[in-house]
Amino acid sequence: MSMIADALGVSSATVSNALSGKGRVSADLVDKIRKKADELGYVPSNAGRALRTGRSNVLGLVLPDISNPLFPQIAQAMETAASNAGYGVLIADSRGKVTTQTQAISRLIERGVDGLVVIPRRGTRIGDVGCPVAMVDTPSTPGNTVSADHWEGGAKVARHLVDLGHQNFLLIGHDPASNVQNDRIGGMKSALGRNTRHTTIWLETLMHERGERASLGLIDHVQNGVTAIAAVSDLHALRVLTELQTSGIKVPQQVSVTGFDDLIFSPVVTPSLTTVHMDMARIAELAIAALVREIEQGKSTVQNGKAAKQTVTADTSKVSMELMVRASSGPAASPDAPFPTGETL
Amino acid sequence: MSMIADALGVSSATVSNALSGKGRVSADLVDKIRKKADELGYVPSNAGRALRTGRSNVLGLVLPDISNPLFPQIAQAMETAASNAGYGVLIADSRGKVTTQTQAISRLIERGVDGLVVIPRRGTRIGDVGCPVAMVDTPSTPGNTVSADHWEGGAKVARHLVDLGHQNFLLIGHDPASNVQNDRIGGMKSALGRNTRHTTIWLETLMHERGERASLGLIDHVQNGVTAIAAVSDLHALRVLTELQTSGIKVPQQVSVTGFDDLIFSPVVTPSLTTVHMDMARIAELAIAALVREIEQGKSTVQNGKAAKQTVTADTSKVSMELMVRASSGPAASPDAPFPTGETL
DNA sequence: CTGAAAGCGCTTACAG
DNA sequence: CTGAAAGCGCTTACAG
Structure with missing residues (x-):
């Protein structure tokens, strides 16, 4: 800066004013100073500015x-x-x-x-x-500044699955202490309606009780009539999807699978994953x-x-969260699958 | 800083020396200054330091x-x-x-x-x-500072697959302009040995020629005798894995699949993905x-x-890169699969 | 062992 | 429209 000032025979105050465009300098001088700055490859010092301005x-x-x-x-x-x-x-x-x-x-x-x-x-x-602090968590957290409406996202997936004709759901969460996940699951439940059943699994709890690589018991659930599995994350949805596929259960023909977050792999897998995208x-x-x-x-x-x-x-x-309907939720489960009567949660 | 100096009746130079532990200050004073600093919740100004030291x-x-x-x-x-x-x-x-x-x-x-x-x-x-700039790319790139030995990584996967008895490979890359990917594929090829065949697909090229969601023609390759598919990324391996599974082809029983990078989902899918991990x-x-x-x-x-x-x-x-052997490569392809004679690339 | 002084590069009242 | 001056908070020779 002083280099520019010296080279041009002006004060550094003027250089500063010219470069910051505060308009207190004649257009001619501003031009000259700008040119000189470019010529000298001048890069303003952040440290100097920060020290002076406090920012x-x-x-x-x-x-x-x-x-x-x-x-x-x-x-x-x-x-x-x-x-x-x-x-x-x-x-x-x-x-x-x-x-x-x-x-x-x-x-x-x-x-x-x-x-x-x-x-x-x-x-x-x-x-x-x-x-100042901006917190990005979930609307239900006190102090939250902005976040996706995770509850609404959950409701959207659930509604989508209900519209497809599903009646028996498995909801998969990971950590029951997570506000985000609770909102997602809460939103799902809120949209499931009266004539449906659902079970919720929290993976962290499951792993805690039965060890790291515990089976999700997916097959059992499917045999008991579950036709839609909705996870709070694409990662879990992916696990479900590949486990089902390995067991020979067709997705989405026999079971629909949905995730959350539109992770990078979600559109890439076969069938591509229905998920919820946040902006x-x-x-x-x-x-x-x-x-x-x-x-x-x-x-x-x-x-x-x-x-x-x-x-x-x-x-x-x-x-707002956006539902991304893809192949893994697919068409409705065949309606002739008998609705297992019993406890409606 | 001046607050500490004033409170203690010493110079700011002494405070600076005490806090930076340069040892020019008596132990007693250092103690006093430290305490005062804590008491006042003193946080040194980065801007001041940066301006003075130039760093x-x-x-x-x-x-x-x-x-x-x-x-x-x-x-x-x-x-x-x-x-x-x-x-x-x-x-x-x-x-x-x-x-x-x-x-x-x-x-x-x-x-x-x-x-x-x-x-x-x-x-x-x-x-x-x-x-100063540190470049992290791949050893074959001029100017590279440090990176994983991608070539070696490729060689390790290939060797693993060869040891399993595979003889007919499909190698999947994405961008032929990528040094990293070329090294990985190069390493694979270098380790394949004489009595094997392989084909390489570059997805970017494929998509460019045949559109975004072009089929990889995986089934054709498998019918033509491919028993091992090695991708330069877990993302592609995942795509391959789920496509094969959807087509009813068993992994690893009929085809082995391997990836690269040990992405977060790799150990989670079924079968879990054999991949290469970098430190x-x-x-x-x-x-x-x-x-x-x-x-x-x-x-x-x-x-x-x-x-x-x-x-x-x-x-x-x-x-060095580390091979993570997991289920998706599994046991050797059945040895009675006839080795298709013909061009050895 | 301790202090007074200078200066890093900026910006901002304030004068002119 | 332009400039001289002060000061942001630090550290570093240099004296004492």
Whole structure:
């Protein structure tokens, strides 16, 4: 910057004003300065600016587990949204543990992030961290900033399966402590209606009770009349699908299978997986917009009366989920399959 | 910092020296200063430090496509390695395009990263960017810093299949312009030996010629005697596996299937997928170590004679890949399957 | 062992 | 429209 100023015989204040386009500099000079900057390959120093303005223009993204297959979508969407808003994204992996999550957050704070997007570990509340935080979890979580409407997503799959004529369902969750999964399953149940039956399996519980590679007992369920299996994740749906196929049960002719999240492999398998897609780009935009608004209003400083409001509020907190109907749900199960009377859950 | 200095009646220089543990301060004072710092919840300003030292302690990670299913492993490993070395990680997605890759790199540079880890878009060479760069591609790529030994990985799968008694192979690649994939396929071919046959399909080429959802013609290949199908990615292996299963072809009884990368779903499907696993943690450590060494030697400044050496060199440039034998390769194809004489590729 | 001083590169009132 | 000055928070020679 001083190089440009010296080369042109102007003050660095003028260079700064010209380059930041604040309009206090004559058009001619702005042109000259711009040209010189290009010529010298001038790259403004973030450190200098950050020190002066007190803002780093960097956001932190805290993920519960980077190796989660949904992470790519999230990271990509956040990076794009942040980048469009002029922010960089620093990532931190909390590796499933709450303590690590706290450490991850501290590390980001130390690096001077202006705000944080946190995908919390199931049911974690984030303490006061000294900067605005956007939480992306599920609408039923207190403090949630934006997220997909997982409940509605569950309802959509269930309704789809009901419309197909299914009456006997197996719902597969993983972790009963997960808000997201509970919402998805809750949504499914809410849409199943009176003359259907369903059973819910939580894999984590099952594995805990019967060991790591416990059988899901899929065949038994099918023999007992289940014709639709709806999982809270494509990963589980994939497991179900391939297990059924290996046992010679035809999908979707004999059993319909659905997942969640539209993971990368879902359209690729045969039969392709019916699933529910979330508009991560929109969620990210809303989260980042809320964060940026708070940051740029400067409200986040501890100044104001009590503790600064921690988690930020977005314009819309629920983003609709889209049902992707593909081959694995297929046509209705043959209607002559007798409806097993008995307990309706 | 000045708060601590004032509270204790010492100079900020002393606070700085005490906190950074340079040993120029008496033990007593160090203790007092540490306590005061904790008490005040002092968090050093990165901006101040960066401005003074000229280093941000942040590294940039440039990914060809965040939505790649391998990305979680990479990002996680890099984040851990960087964090252990005292660096943060700023991500940037080059979204497949070379121009976007260049933009992504510029953005990171503008944010003042000290170094870059680049997973390059197939066959891209990185120009002079003004900071050290570690490239993670494949050993056969010029400028490669560290990577898995993809060729060896390919050789390992092929050898495994040969040992199982297979003699007629279908190799499935995606993009013939990818160095990684070419190395994997090359390695496979190198290990197939004399009395075997093989055909290679490149999906991108196929799709280009026959449309998006073109059939792989798997059944035909199997009818023509193929008993082992080896793909360059678990994603393709999964496609193959489910297509075969849907057609009633038993895996592994009739055909063995193998993939690459040990993606998250690979151990979960039935039959579980035989694949090749890379030690991303080690690759990340080597890449980051090489980068940090270069950064901390300060060699990267443009000072020295010609242009500063761009891509950095690691202690080891090839990291071994590990074969994960699982159910999908299974026992040898029945040996009474007649070996179709004819062209040996 | 401790401190006073300078300066990293910016931006922002404030004067002119 | 342009410039001189101050200061953001740190660290690093340099004195003492």
